[in-house]
Amino acid sequence: MSGGAGGPSCLETNDWICGEYLRTRSQELVDATVQHIGITAVSVAIGLLIAFPLALVARRWRGAAGPVLGLTTVLYTVPSLAMFALLTPVFGVSASVVVTGLVLYSLTILVRNILAGLAAVPAEVREAARGMGYGPARLLYEVELPLALPALVAGVRIATVSTVAMTTIGSVVGYGGLGNLIASGMEGFFKAEVLTASVLCVLLALLADLLLMGLQWLLTPWTRAQKRAKGRARRVARVAKAVA
């Protein structure tokens, strides 16, 4: 691919894969990646902060559930390019445009998953906790939330992965992280820049997904105990069957 000693460098021949590009433009790549991570993290965090109360409101008052779910779903069908375009007159050309757009998108996934997680908490568990004298707030934080955690984390994972991918569109207003490199690479037909930025973007998404999976694993030790117990029960049953 890249020329050896004396041959034309891979930058001159415009190869897809180019080590020299990585070496000479590493600062640019790092800056873009940092911007990408920052925009994604802020968007998902704000999305979670808004989605959580929204989900609680939708759960508490039946009448609110329809409008809340409907509105977030409608927002979801607005194409990202159009969303960023519509927000530009409000915020001017700034990172806020991108973050706001991404927050609005993440709401659909997060609200739905939080609601589904809370709805899946068994009624007996709730009754038992109430019988033990738990108030609504304590019930929510100490019983319902931990039980809803797997569904919640599943939602955050989907939201994060798609936010990482969608941040690239922010390049239309200049705040797209790695998307900026993809856009500038396209203008200059600079293949190595486009491919490197795209691959980094996918790696970032997968890494974020893995991190969140790990976080869930750490936060829900009881599910592991359950799984072990279930496995043990199955083994016991198998042995029993074999003995019988």
Added chain:
Amino acid sequence: MGAIAGSWQWLTTAANWAGEKGVWHRLAEHLWLSALCLALSTLIALPVALWLGHLGKGGALAVNLSNMGRAVPTFAVLVLLTLSPLGRHGDWPTVIALVLFAVPPLLTNAYLGMREADRDVVEAARGMGMSGPQLLLRVEIPLAYPLIMTGLRSATVQVVATATLAALAGGGGLGRIITAGFGNYDTAQVVAGALLVAVLALTVEGVLVLAERLLDPMRGRRRAARTGRPHSTRPASS
């Protein structure tokens, strides 16, 4: 707000609707691209999903495919395809990218629908002596219909939305109006284009919801008390 008034003025100016760069032409491009991609992805995804669902195999593949699709930025794929040798052939990079991203939701939903078709009912039908194809056509597909249509709906909205991105990679469609606006620092045009795309996406969604109700093979027989069915959501475009 100035931008809204400006975009209204832009939209009501007849000159902006006529000609090669006009709204009508871009809208026709957009719809043609979307329809082509949707037809291609349905032709690819549905037979595979129905077959896998009928056999009951490959579920992990169908679901993982859909999840992986989220991690890949459409914009990156569009640009990569445009810079590849394919890029010399007009709209093909766009078509390929859109199909690539529309297949997973179609496949996953149709597969899940087939698997969720009540196993007891399927067994009963088999017991009544239905052959494989009969079972598929008269029992499994009608039962899987809601989820198949959900997949089709999310794929369609996604394709219509993502076709907007084609403009970033030099393709046609309504996105061109937005990118041209960004290029000229013409906020009114940007907002007008965005409104057009958003209205189109919502209209398509509405039409599909109606079509889904009207075409239901078990219309009226399906229980109103259907419990919340899984819904594959994917961002409008990434």
